Amino acid sequence: MAEQSPARVLICDDQEMMRVGLRMVVESQPDLTVAGEAADGLRAVAAAAEHRPDVVLMDVRMPVLDGVTAAARIRAAHPGIRILMVTTFDLDEYAFSALRAGADGFLVKDAPAAEMLVAIRGVLRGDPMLAPSVTRRLIDRYVTAGSEPRPDDRLRRLTEREAEVLGLIARGLSNAEIAGRLYLGETTVKTHVRRILRKLEVRDRIGAVVVAYESGLCRPS
Template sequence: MTATEPVPAVSTVGPGPAAGPIRVVLADDEHLVRTALRAILGAEPGVEVVGEATTGAEAVSVVRALRPDVVLMDVRMPEADGIRATERILAGMDDPPRVVVTTFENDAYVYDALRAGASGFLLKRAGADELVQAVKLVARSDSLLFPAAVRALAAAHAAPRSDDRAAALREQLSEREAEVLRLLATGLSNTEIATRMTLGPATIKTHVAGVLAKLGVRDRTQAVIAAYECGFVSPR
């Protein structure tokens, strides 16, 4: 599957953060797109659109000012594209939001955005239910957004396999952390990993945090991309 193919629906999505609604910023230079996104998300209980931006540079300023939970970021915008804007947002905030890039179909742009730190992507032709589910899933951040698509993008765009890098990663991780990373790469949630490994969810959460810290990444999408690119797991 590539980013040009239909995006699968998310099977299960839990509630947003307990502290309040999921706060979303929309960054897209097309007024009709922003209007449609605002209408869909604004009608969903527990989700609040708090701001909009029409350029990449404006998106960075709006996000830094409003500190939302999730940003829907168009890949291609004037002044700074979604990839550069994502990098600047993640580098300039102590507790940056989850960024989901939106695109029509360009795989290379999507993969570059994931490498830059985006937590996932959505096709602009995705249905309303998929949009809402994606925002909630990313806000909850205990599972990959559309793991089959992430694997396909890694298969098409990841750097050539490096046995030395894979071996170094195995040395860095504990045995259980290595197994958690392999299961993360299949798209399993923390609860599903706990069931597979017959461990408690809290223990899995601790192992996931350990994996992210040792890889120097902020979420499971970047951990999986790193695992693919060094050959620790195969996207195929």
């Protein structure tokens, strides 16, 4: 059987030391390789078009063109490329915009190498990677702070069970955890999740979480 090629990672950060650190982490893994680097958002968009990486590590704050806008342009031009935003707690005012731009997850800049690799491999599998701490701050700041829920007619399309599953997704539970909580098979949960994404007309679980909180279906505890 032919050996699978390493996943190609594009590193985009204006800080050279950060790029060096991420390169070292990526290149230490046999299943990952660095496809290229970019020091500003405009070069990141060009590099994504040139190298066609499997995943982009994108700093949210980039010169020339900010990371959120760069991520949105990459997503529009190359829907198959996964995008993992690199953020810090004091910069998460940009994170909710990145969700809307189609980011697949967030990586905290000072995360340990093992956590970085989990996040990279997670988005490569198609799993949204959103740290609970980032989720909580995003929700508190952008969805619930001084804002009223916005009714969303798409929620009416969900069955009672699907709404229940969506609520657990919004609280950060995995499919396995939801299955255990609701006494369902994990395959059944996956079916519910697929139907929820289709009915809400969102691309992934992160999009579903945004709908759940903006509509008032879920509130932070």
